[in-house]
Amino acid sequence: MKIVVCVKQIPDPAxxxxxxxxxxxxVRPNDQVLDxxxxxxxxxxxxxxxxxxxxxxxxxxxxxxxxxxQGIRQALAMGADGAILIExxxxxxxxxxxxxxxxxxxxxxxxxxxxxxxxxSTDGYTGVVPQQVAEIMGVPALTxxxxxxxxxxxxxxxxxTQAGYDVVEGALPAVLSVTSGVVEPRYPTFKGIMQAKSKPxxxxxxxxxxxxxxxxxxxxxVEEVEGRQAGDIIEDDGEGYLRIxxxxxxxxxV
Amino acid sequence: MxxxxxxxxxxxxxxxxxxxKKELLPHEAEVEKNDHVPDGLVESIKAKAIAAxxxxxxxxxxxxxxxxxxxxxxxxxxxxxxxGYALNYIIARPSNILMACEGDQIERYLIPTITGERYDCLxxxxxxxxxxxxxxxxxxxxxxDEYVINGTKHxxxxxxxxxxxxxxxxxxxxxxxxxxxxxxTAFLVDMxxxxxxxxxxxxxxxxxxxxxxxxxxxxxxxxxxxxxxxxHKGFDVANEWLGATRLQVAAICLGRARRAIELxxxxxxxxxxxxxKIGKFxxxxxxxxxMQTQYDAAELLTFxxxxxxxxxTMTDSDAAMAKVFATEMCQFVxxxxxQIYGGMGLMxxxxxxxxxxxxxxxxxxxxxxxxxxxxxxxxxxRPLGG
Ligand SMILES: Cc1cc2nc3c(=O)[nH]c(=O)nc-3n(C[C@H](O)[C@H](O)[C@H](O)COP(=O)(O)OP(=O)(O)OC[C@H]3O[C@@H](n4cnc5c(N)ncnc54)[C@H](O)[C@@H]3O)c2cc1C
Ligand SMILES: Cc1cc2nc3c(=O)[nH]c(=O)nc-3n(C[C@H](O)[C@H](O)[C@H](O)COP(=O)(O)OP(=O)(O)OC[C@H]3O[C@@H](n4cnc5c(N)ncnc54)[C@H](O)[C@@H]3O)c2cc1C
Numbered sequence: 005m006k007i008v009v010c011v012k013q014i015p016d017p018a019x020x021x022x023x024x025x026x027x028x029x030x031v032r033p034n035d036q037v038l039d040x041x042x043x044x045x046x047x048x049x050x051x052x053x054x055x056x057x058x059x060x061x062x063x064x065x066x067x068x069x070x071x072x073x074q075g076i077r078q079a080l081a082m083g084a085d086g087a088i089l090i091e092x093x094x095x096x097x098x099x100x101x102x103x104x105x106x107x108x109x110x111x112x113x114x115x116x117x118x119x120x121x122x123x124x125s126t127d128g129y130t131g132v133v134p135q136q137v138a139e140i141m142g143v144p145a146l147t148x149x150x151x152x153x154x155x156x157x158x159x160x161x162x163x164x165t166q167a168g169y170d171v172v173e174g175a176l177p178a179v180l181s182v183t184s185g186v187v188e189p190r191y192p193t194f195k196g197i198m199q200a201k202s203k204p205x206x207x208x209x210x211x212x213x214x215x216x217x218x219x220x221x222x223x224x225x226v227e228e229v230e231g232r233q234a235g236d237i238i239e240d241d242g243e244g245y246l247r248i249x250x251x252x253x254x255x256x257x258v
Numbered sequence: 259m260x261x262x263x264x265x266x267x268x269x270x271x272x273x274x275x276x277x278x279k280k281e282l283l284p285h286e287a288e289v290e291k292n293d294h295v296p297d298g299l300v301e302s303i304k305a306k307a308i309a310a311x312x313x314x315x316x317x318x319x320x321x322x323x324x325x326x327x328x329x330x331x332x333x334x335x336x337x338x339x340x341x342g343y344a345l346n347y348i349i350a351r352p353s354n355i356l357m358a359c360e361g362d363q364i365e366r367y368l369i370p371t372i373t374g375e376r377y378d379c380l381x382x383x384x385x386x387x388x389x390x391x392x393x394x395x396x397x398x399x400x401x402x403d404e405y406v407i408n409g410t411k412h413x414x415x416x417x418x419x420x421x422x423x424x425x426x427x428x429x430x431x432x433x434x435x436x437x438x439x440x441x442x443t444a445f446l447v448d449m450x451x452x453x454x455x456x457x458x459x460x461x462x463x464x465x466x467x468x469x470x471x472x473x474x475x476x477x478x479x480x481x482x483x484x485x486x487x488x489x490h491k492g493f494d495v496a497n498e499w500l501g502a503t504r505l506q507v508a509a510i511c512l513g514r515a516r517r518a519i520e521l522x523x524x525x526x527x528x529x530x531x532x533x534x535k536i537g538k539f540x541x542x543x544x545x546x547x548x549m550q551t552q553y554d555a556a557e558l559l560t561f562x563x564x565x566x567x568x569x570x571t572m573t574d575s576d577a578a579m580a581k582v583f584a585t586e587m588c589q590f591v592x593x594x595x596x597q598i599y600g601g602m603g604l605m606x607x608x609x610x611x612x613x614x615x616x617x618x619x620x621x622x623x624x625x626x627x628x629x630x631x632x633x634x635x636x637x638x639x640r641p642l643g644g
Binding site: 035037072073074077078081190191192193194195196197198200201 | 265266268269270272273276277309310311312315319324325326
């Protein structure tokens with residue numbers, strides 16, 4: 005089984021983001037890190053691959069300016085076999101749909117049996133890419149998985165819902181999006197880190213994939229969000245909890 | 259001059275930092291309070307460190323270690339230094355001196371220590387022989403195929419966790435131009451060997467949960483095959499392999515100092531007195547500037563020495579300068595951080611007073627600050643006959 009995992013390289017969330025003053029695009033530094041959300045996808049892929057043994061392989065898929073490839077190496081060091089990097093100046097500022105077209109084309113080219121993604125990235129967080137990719141590829145989308153099993157050549161997941169979970173089954177090939185509760189991602193081992201450099205990273209352009217980037221979106225303005233207001237302080241006179249329940253009812257949480 | 263890290267080194271730093279943050283630091287307060295790491299916790303952190311491939315990172319890859327060079331090890335130690343010794347030493351860094359193992363010592367001591375089945379400790383110091391290690395009174399006398407050991411070692415770190423001790427003992431005397439000089443030999447001695455008793459040591463103000471022990475030897479017999487390196491050449495093996503321990507102490511100080519600086523900076527930027535942030539007072543902000551400058555200088559000295567060690571060109575002075583400067587920097591930085599916090603800095607609600615206590619021992623163990631200065635100045639004066 006050929007497993008392809010989407011890994012997004014993003015600017016280190018620990019350092020403040022900078023927006024390009026003209027285009028409002030996030031300035032992408034040379035050293036980008038692996039989006040934390042995608043470590044779960046990588047772990048799911050590695051566990052499936054361990055279970056399937058020899059017949060399985062794990063390839064990473066990323067669309068971004070390559071830079072030092074720090075984020076990709078991080079995922080390679082966890083144990084993936086190789087990576088595909090789509091790096092193309094014409095894709096600068098790609099919107100979600102363009103991104104999905106590219107990822108779908110690359111996954112198809114790589115003959116992926118299973119494409120794994122996060123549910124929502126940390127920097128863009130539109131949360132639409134996995135579903136769009138599935139639609140473009142014409143394969144089932146199993147989304148918001150909090151548990152993944154491979155049974156009889158099919159994928160069975162527990163799909164996280166507001167009330168609990170649904171059990172969903174789908175045939176392969178398929179697209180799977182996983183939540184951060186699904187597994188505990190492994191640490192890259194020091195040995196893995198040393199070996200990551202010698203793993204193959206194939207670099208492609210949009211043209212290689214037969215996709216012409218038609219970026220039809222423009223960010224027209226960016227405004228600062230209002231600072232958070234100070235909260236209400238409820239002094240506990242022994243029955244403070246009643247006032248808290250009242251508050252929660254007011255905002256319709258309970 | 260290029261100060262950039264390779265992408266591998268950046269990842270190693272990132273992985274270690276995350277491991278420390280997720281697996282070690284959450285237990286810091288509990289270990290500090292109880293002066294003890296819960297048994298189950300030792301096992302679980304150790305298992306995770308082994309699975310993550312960060313156990314025994316300083317040891318060669320061919321024997322199952324991480325295979326990191328001295329410079330990359332300094333980067334790792336700096337990250338581990340954010341946690342105290344009680345927690346960070348669960349991720350073993352077996353003594354480099356074990357690389358002197360030969361023959362079946364490799365299977366019995368070196369490899370199991372790397373894989374985590376066994377744990378080592380190292381004993382030189384004695385009640386009457388600290389800085390002057392050569393003055394040691396513990397003796398090992400050859401008797402047929404065995405050595406008979408008598409004497410006492412004290413202050414021996416993590417001996418309570420160890421399965422064996424790398425022991426230095428006097429094996430005779432030689433005449434030199436400056437009078438008689440003791441010959442020292444290194445041995446591998448298993449815990450539980452008859453005649454070898456382990457006694458809990460002293461309660462130290464530094465590093466709660468990381469204990470020292472007293473080792474008593476009373477006609478303790480060990481096989482002659484347990485000599486590490488050659489007979490009478492104990493200090494040669496020590497000199498060859500133990501320089502890096504001083505770099506370890508220096509790098510750990512960097513990790514601890516960094517946490518203190520972070521906390522102090524946050525506080526200076528948020529605490530208000532006289533209607534403004536205290537960081538606006540030059541008396542406070544200049545402290546921060548000095549702390550950061552001292553830190554950077556210590557980091558440069560430590561990394562230079564470590565890099566030279568990787569290249570095989572580190573001198574005794576390089577290691578001594580890194581050790582004395584980084585440990586004294588950390589004492590200064592943790593002290594100033596407390597000053598910036600005012601009264602709150604002394605309370606155990608914050609880790610600052612712990613950093614301050616923990617780092618006190620760094621100016622003493624692995625050669626006191628005075629001994630490091632002695633080493634540095636001797637190298638300057640000796641060529642002039644001084
Ligand atoms: C601040 C900001 C605001 C934006 N607003 C919009 C907007 O309003 N509308 C719009 O169309 N676009 C917007 N974009 C652009 C959009 O984020 C990017 O096109 C991005 O590539 C699409 O992904 P996402 O991160 O939102 O994906 P999500 O759908 O949130 O990502 C889900 C998963 O898809 C995978 N994935 C996503 N992108 C990649 C990639 N490049 N490489 C590999 N895997 C990937 C990851 O596994 C990820 O976890 C915005 C970007 C930013 C930074
Ligand atoms: C918590 C702890 C853990 C330790 N762990 C270990 C361990 O695992 N294994 C081990 O072998 N040892 C260990 N040690 C011992 C440590 O290395 C010694 O404490 C250190 O070498 C100093 O020896 P001393 O304490 O006997 O002091 P002394 O040597 O008695 O020194 C007393 C003072 O005299 C000064 N002085 C001595 N000689 C000179 C000189 N020539 N010039 C100038 N000043 C001098 C010293 O700097 C110091 O200020 C540990 C110590 C401590 C406190």
